[in-house]
Amino acid sequence: DLNPAALMRQTLLGMSRNDQLRQVIEKAPVSRDVVHRFVGGASTDEVLRVAGELVDTHRLVTVDYLGEDTLDPVMAEHTRDAYVDVLGAMSGAGLTQDGTVEVSLKLSALGQALGRDGNRIALDNARTICQAAANAGTTVTLDMEDHTTTDQTLSVLHDLRQDWPWVGAVLQSYLYRTEQDCRDLSGEGSRVRLCKGTYKEPESVAFQDKADVDRSYVRCLKVLMEGQGYPMIATHDPRLVEIATVLADKAERSEDSFEFQMLLGIRPEEQLRLAASGARMRVYVPYGDEWYGYLMRRMAERPANLGFFLRGLATR
Ligand code: FAD
Numbered sequence: 001d002l003n004p005a006a007l008m009r010q011t012l013l014g015m016s017r018n019d020q021l022r023q024v025i026e027k028a029p030v031s032r033d034v035v036h037r038f039v040g041g042a043s044t045d046e047v048l049r050v051a052g053e054l055v056d057t058h059r060l061v062t063v064d065y066l067g068e069d070t071l072d073p074v075m076a077e078h079t080r081d082a083y084v085d086v087l088g089a090m091s092g093a094g095l096t097q098d099g100t101v102e103v104s105l106k107l108s109a110l111g112q113a114l115g116r117d118g119n120r121i122a123l124d125n126a127r128t129i130c131q132a133a134a135n136a137g138t139t140v141t142l143d144m145e146d147h148t149t150t151d152q153t154l155s156v157l158h159d160l161r162q163d164w165p166w167v168g169a170v171l172q173s174y175l176y177r178t179e180q181d182c183r184d185l186s187g188e189g190s191r192v193r194l195c196k197g198t199y200k201e202p203e204s205v206a207f208q209d210k211a212d213v214d215r216s217y218v219r220c221l222k223v224l225m226e227g228q229g230y231p232m233i234a235t236h237d238p239r240l241v242e243i244a245t246v247l248a249d250k251a252e253r254s255e256d257s258f259e260f261q262m263l264l265g266i267r268p269e270e271q272l273r274l275a276a277s278g279a280r281m282r283v284y285v286p287y288g289d290e291w292y293g294y295l296m297r298r299m300a301e302r303p304a305n306l307g308f309f310l311r312g313l314a315t316r
Helices: 004-016 019-027 032-038 044-056 073-092 115-136 147-163 178-184 210-226 238-250 268-276 292-301 303-314
Strands: 060-065 101-105 140-142 168-172 191-195 230-234 259-263 281-287
Touching: 004 292, 019 292, 032 292, 044 060, 044 073, 044 281, 060 073, 073 101, 073 115, 101 115, 115 140, 115 147, 140 147, 147 168, 168 178, 168 230, 178 210, 191 210, 210 230, 210 238, 230 238, 238 268, 259 268, 268 281, 292 303
Parallel strands: 060 101, 060 281, 101 140, 140 168, 168 191, 191 230, 230 259, 259 281
Antiparallel strands: none
């Protein structure tokens, strides 16, 4: 592909999975401003403060402890414990009632990639976190990673929902399979976050053209809005936000029967506008030290973010 934007995106997504580069960049003295625009701090105390500020400005929050592709069972347990800890702290601060602050998990950070037992280990760790969320009166959403993990993640979702029907899923409109997955997950009580998808995926499984990904997003939105579940519209795309609003009206949905979601630091003024209009608006807040993969995917999505990042590196 000779299109420079597409080439840049592919390169950055390739870099997001490069472990040597990760080690160099994570240790580089990156300006705190750069990381802090997109990451809600390193510790539980810091993310507690960021979440509190968002809630004070009428936004809901989902907190993600950064980390992915863990190949060490001890790291997976560490991630599990970090979630239990942050849920306890958020609950202690009165932030979790009615799901005001919830958590998002990556199963690959909880051990999914640990060989043959990976799925069971990730499921056990996720169960501990779901129980902690239930104690705090809030919910859990399972992030979706690359397409090789989609079936496993949906199977873990199915198991968790037997005990905690409020566990949410993420579906990615760039995958051909997603419209059907939306139908399967559009029943009563089903929480589904619809996003475009952020991994580098082959043509055999995913639309490559942005316009096709957007068209698929609209088809999926229709299925979710007309269904009985709770759609979570995760996009910064103004056109899709507008279309979602129209489809919600058409399906005669009340304002509390769906929500918008955006990432920390991206279109904050639009987040405030939607919240002020009476819509439910949730901000995804990643925190912790392992910000490399997350930040590189944000760079791949928007070269303007890359400039901001490089300037931050250069000013130290
Ligand atoms: P894009 O196509 O990136 O952008 C469309 C338009 O939005 C742009 O043209 C511009 O008008 C506007 N826009 C975008 N960024 C900016 C900006 N920085 N400033 C101003 N305008 C901007 N992906 C996964 O694969 N798995 C997940 O589990 C997952 N969880 C997510 C959770 C949340 C809450 C969100 C918001 C995203 C999540 N994603 C996830 C990422 C998602 O898949 C996309 O990669 C990401 O949201 C970028 O796509 P977009 O819909 O915002 O549209």
